[in-house]
Amino acid sequence: KQEVTQIPAALSVPEGENLVLNCSFTDSAIYNLQWFRQDPGKGLTSLLLIQSSQREQTSGRLNASLDKSSGRSTLYIAASQPGDSATYLCAVNRDDKIIFGKGTRLHILP
Amino acid sequence: DTAVSQTPKYLVTQMGNDKSIKCEQNLGHDTMYWYKQDSKKFLKIMFSYNNKELIINETVPNRFSPKSPDKAHLNLHINSLELGDSAVYFCASSQGAWTGGGGYTFGSGTRLTVV
Numbered sequence: 592k593q594e595v596t597q598i599p600a601a602l603s604v605p606e607g608e609n610l611v612l613n614c615s616f617t618d619s620a621i622y623n624l625q626w627f628r629q630d631p632g633k634g635l636t637s638l639l640l641i642q643s644s645q646r647e648q649t650s651g652r653l654n655a656s657l658d659k660s661s662g663r664s665t666l667y668i669a670a671s672q673p674g675d676s677a678t679y680l681c682a683v684n685r686d687d688k689i690i691f692g693k694g695t696r697l698h699i700l701p
Numbered sequence: 702d703t704a705v706s707q708t709p710k711y712l713v714t715q716m717g718n719d720k721s722i723k724c725e726q727n728l729g730h731d732t733m734y735w736y737k738q739d740s741k742k743f744l745k746i747m748f749s750y751n752n753k754e755l756i757i758n759e760t761v762p763n764r765f766s767p768k769s770p771d772k773a774h775l776n777l778h779i780n781s782l783e784l785g786d787s788a789v790y791f792c793a794s795s796q797g798a799w800t801g802g803g804g805y806t807f808g809s810g811t812r813l814t815v816v
Contacts, residue, residue: 625804629742634791634809678742682805688734688757689805691744 593618597681597692605700606673612666612695614681619659625689626655626666627680635680639666671699704728707792707808714782715816721778722811724792730806731796732756733775735767738789738810747790750775782815789813 594617604610614624623642627635639648639655641664647656654667668675676699682689705726714720726733734757735747749757750769764780779786792808 623804627807632812635793635807637804637806640804680744682744684805688746688749690746693741693743 593621593683593685593690595681595683595690595692597679597695599695600693601696601698603698603700604671606671608671609667609669610671610697612668612679612681612697614664614666614692616662616664616683616690618683618685619662621659621683621685623684624655624657624664625682625684626653626664627682629678629680629694631677638679668697673699673701675699705792705794705806705808707790707811709811710809711812711814713814713816716782716784718782719778719780720782720813721776722790722792722813723774723776724808725774726792726794726806727773728794728806729796730794731772732794733769733772734793734795734805735775735777736791736793736807738791740788744791748775748777779813782813784815787813787815 596615598613625640626638641648641657652669657664678694678696680694681692708723732751734749738744747761748767753769766778769775789810789812791810793805795805
């Protein structure tokens with residue numbers, strides 16, 4: 592049974608710092624992995640999608656990596672800003688459904 | 702705007718009532734989903750439909766009945782609402798049932814409160 596774990600559960604960092612959010616999954620047979628952002632009381636916004644054949648994806652200040660064999664993904668946020676404060680969710684896709692981690696609550700201190 | 706749209710955004714109702722949540726996507730995706738986010742913010746799949754056919758039905762009480770009149774719509778009807786049904790319900794869509802294609806797009810959620 593696929594399980595997705597995100598560490599840390601919560602993180603506070605000063606503005607301007609670079610940071611890494613971690614995601615691990617137990618079954619490496621995935622089709623793709625997707626990182627989402629959820630603002631309080633809001634829906635999910637897709638940030639990056641990495642197909643199983645890819646190693647990383649970049650969008651602006653965000654870079655996501657995927658090491659399928661070891662069951663790990665990281666989301667790197669460069670030069671963090673207060674607007675980056677949100678919950679970041681990792682989700683792996685296999686067999687027509689996605690399994691979510693419990694998220695990392697990120698707080699960027701001004 | 703291309704999107705997944707859900708209505709209503711908020712729903713407050715009494716125990717025992719029957720209510721529906723509607724979802725529509727104009728992305729041309731062939732698969733739609735309902736997810737439930739519990740009080741601990743954990744997202745879990747409930748149902749998925751591919752081209753109007755049910756392909757996933759997780760362990761959900763049969764008081765919950767999804768209906769897909771066409772591949773752009775997936776509604777969720779809930780009978781005899783209970784306090785434990787209070788949660789945020791998210792609709793999502795993707796292109797490709799088995800691989801998630803280009804990823805998933807989520808609606809903004811419906812916050813259901815049963816009193």
